[in-house]
Amino acid sequence: MTSTGLFLTFEGIDGSGKSSQARLLADHLRGMGHDVVLTREPGGSAGAEEIRRLVLEGDPDRWSAETEILLFTAARRDHLERTIEPALAAGKVVICDRFADSTRMYQGLSRGDLRGLVDQLHNLMIGREPDLTLLIDMDPQTGLNRAKGRQGTEERFEDFGLDLQLKMRAGFLALADEFSERFRVIDGNRDMDSVASDVTDIVKQALR
Numbered sequence: 001m002t003s004t005g006l007f008l009t010f011e012g013i014d015g016s017g018k019s020s021q022a023r024l025l026a027d028h029l030r031g032m033g034h035d036v037v038l039t040r041e042p043g044g045s046a047g048a049e050e051i052r053r054l055v056l057e058g059d060p061d062r063w064s065a066e067t068e069i070l071l072f073t074a075a076r077r078d079h080l081e082r083t084i085e086p087a088l089a090a091g092k093v094v095i096c097d098r099f100a101d102s103t104r105m106y107q108g109l110s111r112g113d114l115r116g117l118v119d120q121l122h123n124l125m126i127g128r129e130p131d132l133t134l135l136i137d138m139d140p141q142t143g144l145n146r147a148k149g150r151q152g153t154e155e156r157f158e159d160f161g162l163d164l165q166l167k168m169r170a171g172f173l174a175l176a177d178e179f180s181e182r183f184r185v186i187d188g189n190r191d192m193d194s195v196a197s198d199v200t201d202i203v204k205q206a207l208r
């Protein structure tokens with residue numbers, strides 16, 4: 001492994017299996033002897049976890065679309081400074097459950113066309129892309145059913161329904177074309193082990 005580590009992200013619509021696959025991959029790589037940091041967005045550092053509560057809990061109209069983009073970007077900046085960059089500098093593998101691509105999709109597309117604003121802020125304040133992004137592609141209705149099986153307080157975005165899921169799925173696939181060098185699309189409409197086996201094959205290649 002190089003001294004600059006490897007920065008991996010999981011992306012995909014709600015319920016596509018990102019968190020499950022991120023955990024399985026972390027376990028697998030640790031079993032191979034890699035030093036792994038498993039993290040998530042929004043969150044992943046103390047300050048960013050505080051911002052997570054601000055963006056995921058409460059009334060759906062709590063923030064304007066623009067304020068929300070600022071909050072996500074602030075959380076990401078803290079996460080990058082405190083968690084991701086130090087780990088990469090130490091040569092670790094960083095596995096992040098959602099990153100800037102989720103903001104490009106959800107904050108960029110769900111309430112008007114704000115993708116340009118998301119990208120401008122990203123270039124100004126983040127300026128870093130993952131080395132490899134694993135997009136778990138799947139049928140939006142199945143994803144919605146899976147996601148609804150979970151109960152919790154982080155429900156600000158959870159009532160947007162099938163239309164949004166369809167739009168996000170198409171948007172993620174378009175993003176995979178736009179950033180084809182770092183994206184790999186994985187068929188998530190299969191059992192967890194089959195998906196995990198594709199994930200580990202792709203990541204092992206990247207680690208070589």
Ligand SMILES: Nc1ncnc2c1ncn2[C@@H]1O[C@H](COP(=O)(O)OP(=O)(O)OP(=O)(O)O)[C@@H](O)[C@H]1O
Pocket residue numbers: 012013014015016017018019020021146147149188189190191192193195
């Ligand atoms: N391949 C699979 N087959 C069947 N069920 C799955 C599969 N992958 C994940 N699940 C289940 O679906 C639910 C959602 O999975 P998970 O939390 O990993 O998705 P997610 O993409 O992280 O969702 P979210 O975007 O809401 O965080 C969980 O209950 C999980 O156990």
Ligand SMILES: [Mg+2]
Pocket residue numbers: 018019020097
């Ligand atoms: Mg998840």
